Amino acid sequence: MTEPLLELIGINKSFGPVHVLHDVNLTVRAGEVTALVGDNGAGKSTLIKCVAGIHPTDSGEVRFRGEPVHIHSPKDAADLGIEVVYQDLALADNLDVVQNMFLGRERGSGWLMDEFSMERAARETLASLSVRTVKSVRTPVSALSGGQRQTVAIAKAVLWDSKVVLLDEPTAALGVAQTRQVLDLVRRLAEQGLGVVLISHNMADVFEVADRICTLYLGRLVADLPAKETTHSQVVELITAGRSGELGLARPEHVTL
Amino acid sequence: MTDSPAKTETPPPPVGGAISDFGIDTTSQSTREAIGNYFARLRGGELGSLPALLGLAALVIAFTALSDNFLTLNNTANLIAQGAGKMIIAMGLVYVLLLGEIDLSAGTLSGVCAAVMAMHYVRDGNLLGGMGSTVFYVFVLGMVVAAGLAILMRIWAGAVLSLIAVAIAMLGVPPNAWIEMLLAVCVGAAIGCITGFMVSKIGMPSFVVTLALFITWQGVILQFIGEGGVFGIRTSPILFNVANGSLSLFGSWLLCLIAAGGYAAVVLGEHFRRLRKGLVTRPTPIVLFKVGAVAAIAILATWALTINRSPNPNLVTIQGVPYVVPIILALLVVGTYVLNRTRYGRHIYAVGGNAEAARRAGINVSKIRASVFVVSASAAAIGAIVYSSKAGSVDPQAGGLNTLLFAVGAAVIGGTSLFGGRGKVAHAVIGGLVLAVVENGLGLLRQPAAVVNIVTGLVLLLAATVDALSRRRAAAALR
Numbered sequence: 147m148t149e150p151l152l153e154l155i156g157i158n159k160s161f162g163p164v165h166v167l168h169d170v171n172l173t174v175r176a177g178e179v180t181a182l183v184g185d186n187g188a189g190k191s192t193l194i195k196c197v198a199g200i201h202p203t204d205s206g207e208v209r210f211r212g213e214p215v216h217i218h219s220p221k222d223a224a225d226l227g228i229e230v231v232y233q234d235l236a237l238a239d240n241l242d243v244v245q246n247m248f249l250g251r252e253r254g255s256g257w258l259m260d261e262f263s264m265e266r267a268a269r270e271t272l273a274s275l276s277v278r279t280v281k282s283v284r285t286p287v288s289a290l291s292g293g294q295r296q297t298v299a300i301a302k303a304v305l306w307d308s309k310v311v312l313l314d315e316p317t318a319a320l321g322v323a324q325t326r327q328v329l330d331l332v333r334r335l336a337e338q339g340l341g342v343v344l345i346s347h348n349m350a351d352v353f354e355v356a357d358r359i360c361t362l363y364l365g366r367l368v369a370d371l372p373a374k375e376t377t378h379s380q381v382v383e384l385i386t387a388g389r390s391g392e393l394g395l396a397r398p399e400h401v402t403l
Numbered sequence: 404m405t406d407s408p409a410k411t412e413t414p415p416p417p418v419g420g421a422i423s424d425f426g427i428d429t430t431s432q433s434t435r436e437a438i439g440n441y442f443a444r445l446r447g448g449e450l451g452s453l454p455a456l457l458g459l460a461a462l463v464i465a466f467t468a469l470s471d472n473f474l475t476l477n478n479t480a481n482l483i484a485q486g487a488g489k490m491i492i493a494m495g496l497v498y499v500l501l502l503g504e505i506d507l508s509a510g511t512l513s514g515v516c517a518a519v520m521a522m523h524y525v526r527d528g529n530l531l532g533g534m535g536s537t538v539f540y541v542f543v544l545g546m547v548v549a550a551g552l553a554i555l556m557r558i559w560a561g562a563v564l565s566l567i568a569v570a571i572a573m574l575g576v577p578p579n580a581w582i583e584m585l586l587a588v589c590v591g592a593a594i595g596c597i598t599g600f601m602v603s604k605i606g607m608p609s610f611v612v613t614l615a616l617f618i619t620w621q622g623v624i625l626q627f628i629g630e631g632g633v634f635g636i637r638t639s640p641i642l643f644n645v646a647n648g649s650l651s652l653f654g655s656w657l658l659c660l661i662a663a664g665g666y667a668a669v670v671l672g673e674h675f676r677r678l679r680k681g682l683v684t685r686p687t688p689i690v691l692f693k694v695g696a697v698a699a700i701a702i703l704a705t706w707a708l709t710i711n712r713s714p715n716p717n718l719v720t721i722q723g724v725p726y727v728v729p730i731i732l733a734l735l736v737v738g739t740y741v742l743n744r745t746r747y748g749r750h751i752y753a754v755g756g757n758a759e760a761a762r763r764a765g766i767n768v769s770k771i772r773a774s775v776f777v778v779s780a781s782a783a784a785i786g787a788i789v790y791s792s793k794a795g796s797v798d799p800q801a802g803g804l805n806t807l808l809f810a811v812g813a814a815v816i817g818g819t820s821l822f823g824g825r826g827k828v829a830h831a832v833i834g835g836l837v838l839a840v841v842e843n844g845l846g847l848l849r850q851p852a853a854v855v856n857i858v859t860g861l862v863l864l865l866a867a868t869v870d871a872l873s874r875r876r877a878a879a880a881l882r
């Protein structure tokens with residue numbers, strides 16, 4: 147096992163009276179794909195956004211390469227080398243593909259952006275993802291299909307020299323071939339030594355690419371298991387009931403005894 | 404802004420025989436395809452400034468048929484100078500509209516700038532005497548507060564301009580047309596800092612903030628000028644010539660050369676560099692046609708404006724391109740450059756298109772939101788200089804009446820969306836021309852102000868309807 151790249155320790159997060167995350171511990175290791183699974187509303191996206199600096203956490207610690215870090219803004223996360231593909235994609239409809247991919251990190255000086263180099267880099271990254279259906283990288287995002295947008299969002303995240311990539315349901319809107327590409331990409335990123343977190347509701351995909359499977363149940367991280375030693379049905383039970391045999395939440399009777 | 408290096412080497416092509424280039428991604432298209440795409444975009448609801456251009460052509464034809472005096476050289480030059488001030492205010496408003504915000508105070512705010520500028524001239528640089536000590540110190544304090552807010556928001560340009568306004572007021576600089584114009588712009592920028600702070604940091608809706616300020620500034624103008632008062636600036640040759648003077652014949656042709664040549668150099672230079680590097684380009688024939696058309700229009704317009712257009716040619720000679728044309732062109736170039744080529748402009752579009760995405764991309768959304776009000780207010784001050792010059796005086800109505808309606812209307816009629824994210828500075832110029840033609844043409848037909856206002860209002864309503872419908876159409880195209 148490699149050393150932890152990103153560690154979340156005891157993360158708590160509430161939205162007003164709603165306590166969404168309870169003492170969540172999660173470890174992301176370099177060169178591994180960590181799958182994060184859980185039912186709708188379990189808190190997966192919220193956890194990702196806390197790491198990305200979009201939501202402040204109520205308590206808990208984030209460590210990056212063993213050092214405690216404070217991520218107060220998306221820029222802090224990007225500076226550490228953490229890239230995120232959001233579930234809602236977060237693309238500006240009125241900008242084109244290149245402009246979206248480099249948003250906030252445009253090349254060139256502030257007074258004159260280097261459009262040529264940005265366009266070329268965007269094209270190369272998209273080509274490596276086998277995006278075959280986008281007519282031109284200068285197409286405004288408003289003219290793209292849902293799947294094409296998702297590919298742009300993924301390309302945006304892998305464009306940068308990042309250390310950790312967090313993907314929130316990156317294949318939800320993709321066709322068969324594109325899903326294949328993204329799963330290959332996920333593996334490839336891990337092989338390049340990045341830490342990858344993949345959120346997905348598709349168990350076949352999860353078992354195919356993940357090294358470890360972490361299950362969130364009602365805002366609690368109930369299990370962190372090696373994918374090889376876990377069965378399909380165990381994960382499904384963990385997701386729906388929070389426990390499976392001796393795994394997961396302690397049985398109620400254990401608590402009362 | 405970090406510029407962390409992107410991977411120079413692309414990841415190896417995925418296994419499984421996937422096509423590793425863009426199949427149908429194209430960098431170039433044929434002229435026929437490009438024209439086809441253009442019509443497809445029109446059908447998809449992206450009308451741009453096409454309705455405004457068609458409307459402009461229709462109006463020109465109609466007024467030419469109805470009035471012999473409409474399409475004369477003198478009236479055309481006059482029409483441009485009449486509309487220029489409001490057109491410039493509209494150019495600044497485009498920045499605010501791009502964020503989906505509104506600045507209802509732009510009109511009366513420009514009146515405040517005009518009043519301060521004219522007072523400085525009329526009172527020989529003694530603003531303290533002109534305002535009375537209490538009002539003067541409140542005014543200076545306001546400018547200092549504006550500078551403080553700008554520093555708090557890290558809008559350095561706004562802070563510097565506000566402090567220059569304080570300096571000019573406190574030092575009692577002797578009257579000088581250039582100083583007075585600078586003062587107007589500085590006062591405008593300072594007011595913009597205050598508006599921007601209230602909208603973006605305090606978080607009040609811009610509609611409410613600027614509606615309140617609209618009335619406030621109207622009162623301030625009245626306080627500065629006094630009931631029934633008027634500041635004449637006709638006697639200052641420079642201030643008066645801004646909107647009433649013209650370039651020399653040599654200057655006119657030089658301007659034509661710089662404008663047409665500069666446009667051609669920039670457009671063709673970029674086009675061929677893109678072609679060479681294999682990047683996305685438009686078809687060469689279309690680019691050449693555009694460059695040629697701009698050059699032809701520039702030469703034709705310069706030729707027409709260098710003819711003596713005086714109503715009695717034997718007594719006086721009026722010829723040359725009016726100064727307002729280079730002023731508008733310069734603002735158009737700067738405004739467009741900032742929006743299209745600088746990081747700041749890109750971020751304005753991003754915040755207007757999807758503020759949450761912009762925030763997640765690390766953009767300081769609240770700073771951008773505040774800054775557009777500074778841009779808009781500064782542009783409004785420049786507009787104030789131009790319309791005051793045209794009138795030759797500043798009275799308590801300056802910037803009031805339909806100034807704001809005209810400015811917002813110009814931007815929206817030109818094709819800038821009220822919903823944010825879509826718009827260009829050029830839209831303000833095209834829309835401004837439409838409204839200037841309406842105002843001037845109805846005036847020639849001896850229609851009363853009532854009719855002019857009703858028609859102007861209805862044209863704005865029509866443009867807003869087109870905007871809303873095309874937006875719905877664009878949204879429907881996505882489903």
Ligand SMILES: Nc1ncnc2c1ncn2[C@@H]1O[C@H](COP(=O)(O)OP(=O)(O)OP(=O)(O)O)[C@@H](O)[C@H]1O
Pocket residue numbers: 161164166184185186187188189190191192193233
């Ligand atoms: N901004 C917010 N304000 C208030 N409540 C929120 C907010 N964002 C999320 N929540 C709540 O937090 C809980 C977890 O939401 P989250 O989006 O993290 O779920 P998820 O695990 O990503 O679900 P899904 O699989 O549907 O994407 C939900 O109950 C949701 O209502």
Ligand SMILES: [Mg+2]
Pocket residue numbers: 190191192233314
């Ligand atoms: Mg989610």
